Amino acid sequence: MHILLVASAFNSLTQRVHAELRDRGHSVAVHIALPEAAPPAPAPGPGAGEPRELPGDALRAAVARHRPDLILAPMLRTAIPRDVWSAHTCLIVHPGPPGDRGPSSLDWAVHEGVTRWGVTVLQADERMDAGAVWATAECAVPPVGKSDLYRGEVSDAALAAVLLAVDRFASGTYVPLPQREPRPGEAEEGPYRTRPYFRQELRRIDWERDTTDAVVRTLRAADSQPGVLDELLGAEWFLHGGHPEDTLRGRPGELLATRTGAVCRATADGAVWIPELRARRLPGEPVPVKLPAVLALAGRLPELPDLPEVPARGRSWTDxxxxxxxxxxxxxxxxxxxxxxxxxxxxxxxxxxxxxxxxxxxxxxxxxxxxxxxxxxxxxxxxxxxxxxxxxxxxxxxxxxxxxxxxxxxxxxxxxxxxxxxxxxxxxxxxxxxxxxxxxxxxxxxxxxxxxxxxxxxxxxxxxxxxxxxxxxxxxxxxxxxxxxxxxxxxxxxxxxxxxxxxxxxxxxxxxxxxxxxxxxxxxxxxxxxxxxxxxxxxxxxxxxxxxxxxxxxxxDPQAPYHALRRDFVRKAPATGTPPHLARAVPERRRVTGLDASDGAPGPVGCYQEG
Known part of the structure; x- marks a missing residue:
């Protein structure tokens, strides 16, 4: 089959789906879905408050150019226009079990400390995450950060569900199962619910009262984006990453030590190691860069013991x-x-x-x-x-x-x-x-x-x-x-x-x-x-x-493209289009090597690193 991947970024999951579909003999192309100006808000009434479709002209053009057998969205932050999903089968990968809806699924799962989660491949329709289900897969949720979980267990489950959904679509006989509508009271409880975007107000840490486990869970639910907004040494920072520390103690909220660029901060019953910080963006300023915590705090950091790389026994952290x-x-x-x-x-x-x-x-x-x-x-x-x-x-x-x-x-x-x-x-x-x-x-x-x-x-x-x-x-x-x-x-x-x-x-x-x-x-x-x-x-x-x-x-060479590409990458500059090397379909005949025959120049979006 010829499959068009529609994604907001060529992230780790999109890369894996791209590579493994090619391995299985499918022809694959990519379209990077860019935010576009939204139409005027609808008048109050039925349907108000539901996600509004974006114009999607670039996506329509990509679909017309590629004429895909199937449209698959491994990671998509925008809605697919009605005229696209009504004319083509469009499958959305949602990082949550059937019935889970909303844009912050994994954030909530890590924050709430669940031990099992899942991935659902569903068909795009009128409502976000509410379409008929083509495939699901479960996964364990170990005590790790959200981004690590996403690249690990969630990626495995997503790949299994995607391959099953693609096979079912290719059979031409499978009928996807409609999702059960939530019953009264299930909007806030149970498996069938739409949870809101996980705003910073919900991520706040109370250093005086929160235990180490609670702080670590909050930090891990925001790793690596968006981080947890907090105040430290007279400035506001986004905290990235969190690891428990059992030995060091101090006044809650106090910085206790450093190790290999990270800072250790006291909680109500222990301490946590925070490896990275990112300054809060000021109006008119470029997006700040995420940095090792000690480097980010340079000039503000008080005199602290710098501990050796090998930690003592018990829960601690070293890189x-x-x-x-x-x-x-x-x-x-x-x-x-x-x-x-x-x-x-x-x-x-x-x-x-x-x-x-x-x-x-x-x-x-x-x-x-x-x-x-x-x-x-x-x-x-x-x-x-x-x-x-x-x-x-x-x-x-x-x-x-x-x-x-x-x-x-x-x-x-x-x-x-x-x-x-x-x-x-x-x-x-x-x-x-x-x-x-x-x-x-x-x-x-x-x-x-x-x-x-x-x-x-x-x-x-x-x-x-x-x-x-x-x-x-x-x-x-x-x-x-x-x-x-x-x-x-x-x-x-x-x-x-x-x-x-x-x-x-x-x-x-x-x-x-x-x-x-x-x-x-x-x-x-x-x-x-x-x-x-x-x-x-x-x-x-x-x-x-x-x-x-x-x-x-x-x-x-100040004019070398590397400098602008580096700056755009670390400062999260928005994409401006789909790079030619991704937009071209990878032909089936190359599936043995898993390589594309294209020799097009790269565009501004790629897969060099992930933060």
Missing amino acids: IAYREEGQAGFLSFAFPGGAMSTGQCRRLLAAYRAARARPTSVLVLGGGRDFFSNGIHLGVIEAAADPAAESWANITAMDDLVEAVLCTTDRLVVAALGGNAAAGGAMLALAADEIWCRSGVVLNPHYRLMGLYGSEYWTYTLPRRVGPALAERLTTEALPVSAEAARRLGLVDRTTACAPQDFGQETRRFAVRLAASPAVSARIAAKKAARDRDEAVRPLAAYRAAELARMRGTFF
Whole structure:
């Protein structure tokens, strides 16, 4: 079938649906639905207060151009016009179980602490989220942030429901089930209800009275957007992310300590770690950038103890940790949004060198449930006094880390991707000897949507894995690749179908078995010999110099598109249209590789990173 994806942004779920529908032989195109001027409000009366349709001329034109068999909306904030959904089957992915309605479904689920949730694929009609149901899927709700949940369990459930709905539509015989209308009293209670937008007034934290668990739940329900508006050190900030702390105590609301860029703030019965802050926007000012909390508070922060990276026992938080089991070492890291600043790269490199000094035969990088890495930290770069100089410092720090991985010849290194990876983060994974992915992972092994040539030794590692021709296509076509397609391409070595919460345990099991294998010594010796041969043909330093020459030219050219693209990305500039590389249909004949034949230039909307 030819499927048109209509989305408000090419976000993580839209990317996954795009990639996995292509894997299954469907032709897929994308239309980015932009907000348009709404028509005059209707006169008071029946129907008043219901969502108003937008004009939708751009969507009508896209539908007329593509003539899709099916329209599918994985993430849509605007209504589809009546003349479109009445003429075409339009399926909407709602991140809630049947009967749940409203624009803040996951916010409410996390805020209320539910343990089970679901996703519903329903048909667009007159009322928002009230159309006939084509498919549903349930999922667990672990104690994680909303964005992590969305990219993990909700994404798995959504994909299962989407594939079932697409198959049912393709059969031509399935009749979707109408939703039951709520009975009296169910508007506020029970499973059949429309809940309001989760406004900031509902997110307020009472530091004097709220427990640590209550504060963490409030923070997680707003992660990574919109954050929780709060007052701190004489200014208003949006707080992003929340992790419980059991040991530190203080006066509720007081800042107690810092660790790796985060601040610890006292609650009524404990404390929480807050990794990131974003200033409140002032009238006439650009959208502020989300930053590590200590950096955001620079100049305001009082003298506080800076705690070591490895926390004490009990509930606490750190972004880098190391442990061992048998002959396997595990170096885990979890940076908000997958972005890695200069300082984070340097700290991870120091931790990697310390792990490399341990007597292990296998070293696992990653293994967490969310983002592996998305490369350089565009937010910190944008906020720097000299963004060009900070870009340069950040990319050289990334290169130092990747070089250390590539030059590890006394053990096997495994990159374990429980979550998505893009740009330099995907290339960091390629430096390892093996790449293991959870089946729900999406890879974006390219840089061009940010106007960059790329570094991290990609010109050595990517062709080494997939060959020069495919490496060229992956980096120029700039399309997301599913974990299973990546395995078929040779981009990754192992995919594991498991829940996000189980990936760490699965990785541990595989790594311990690999380290105990009698063949591991021979593999390490063969790896060292191969590295020596490659070095003799062309030294790693030559790859690095050639890549960085291109990157330096971009960073220090004020007219380079990178600067505007970076600024628009981190400051959430509204999209201006659908990029050509997404608007073109990906033909079925390319489904084996999962790649698009297009060579169009990228537009302003892409899939470089997610905050």
